Amino acid sequence: xxxxxxxxxxxxxxxxxxxxxxxxxxxxxxxxxxxxxxxxxxxxxxxxxxxxxxxxxxxxxxxxxxxxxxxxxxxxxxxxxxxxxxxxxxxxxxxxxxxxxxxxxxxxxxxx
Amino acid sequence: xxxxxxxxxxxxxxxxxxxxxxxxxxxxxxxxxxxxxxxxxxxxxxxxxxxxxxxxxxxxxxxxxxxxxxxxxxxxxxxxxxxxxxxxxxxxxxxxxxxxxxxxxxxxxxxxxxx
Numbered sequence: 001x002x003x004x005x006x007x008x009x010x011x012x013x014x015x016x017x018x019x020x021x022x023x024x025x026x027x028x029x030x031x032x033x034x035x036x037x038x039x040x041x042x043x044x045x046x047x048x049x050x051x052x053x054x055x056x057x058x059x060x061x062x063x064x065x066x067x068x069x070x071x072x073x074x075x076x077x078x079x080x081x082x083x084x085x086x087x088x089x090x091x092x093x094x095x096x097x098x099x100x101x102x103x104x105x106x107x108x109x110x111x112x
Numbered sequence: 113x114x115x116x117x118x119x120x121x122x123x124x125x126x127x128x129x130x131x132x133x134x135x136x137x138x139x140x141x142x143x144x145x146x147x148x149x150x151x152x153x154x155x156x157x158x159x160x161x162x163x164x165x166x167x168x169x170x171x172x173x174x175x176x177x178x179x180x181x182x183x184x185x186x187x188x189x190x191x192x193x194x195x196x197x198x199x200x201x202x203x204x205x206x207x208x209x210x211x212x213x214x215x216x217x218x219x220x221x222x223x224x225x226x227x
Contacts, residue, residue: 004155006155031214033214042217042218042219042220043202043217043220045214048214056214088153090155090156092155092156094214095209096209096210097206097210097211097214098144098206098207098208098209098210098211098214098215099144099206099209100144100146100158100161100215101156101158101214101215102158103148103155103156103157104155105154105155106153106154106155108153
């Protein structure tokens with residue numbers, strides 16, 4: 001595998017479920033990001049990890065919980081989501097913050 | 113702090129015509145600038161970037177952009193549009209390597225190609 005991969009590509013979950021999104025980068029990068037992209041809204045930065053340390057949390061509700069066990073993997077744990085959380089969730093990585101970011105294909109999440 | 117403004121949420125051009133997507137930025141330090149393209153239900157793909165040096169940068173798929181410091185602009189152009197260019201385009205700015213704020217994205221421009 002090359003680049004940035006995300007699994008699953010599609011996810012449907014009820015409001016009481018717990019699920020996790022996975023992101024893996026094969027580029028040797030040191031920074032990883034979670035973004036939310038909703039229809040007709042700008043790209044929203046959710047979390048930033050730099051050298052495995054969380055450096056940014058853009059006022060994201062606690063029902064979203066990130067985890068970065070090593071510099072190659074990033075997870076987004078989801079629980080008790082709301083229908084308005086339905087969106088495309090994108091993971092990205094970069095060598096350092098400020099460098100160009102490389103994006104995964106995204107996970108299309110639908111909350112019912 | 114940094115910001116990006118993309119003029120026009122939708123741009124429509126005829127196949128074979130010039131494509132011009134506008135991007136203006138603000139940054140307190142010399143910026144790094146980027147253009148990304150996104151096809152439906154896919155991630156963002158880097159088209160081109162400006163860091164330092166030559167102000168006219170060439171990217172993939174025949175696109176290019178010119179950094180104009182005096183105008184704080186980084187407009188994206190392509191001489192002749194192709195149907196496959198229909199997509200969402202995002203301009204982004206950063207404060208360079210190690211910049212604490214990472215990338216700041218514009219709201220995107222949807223490019224429509226008329227046959």
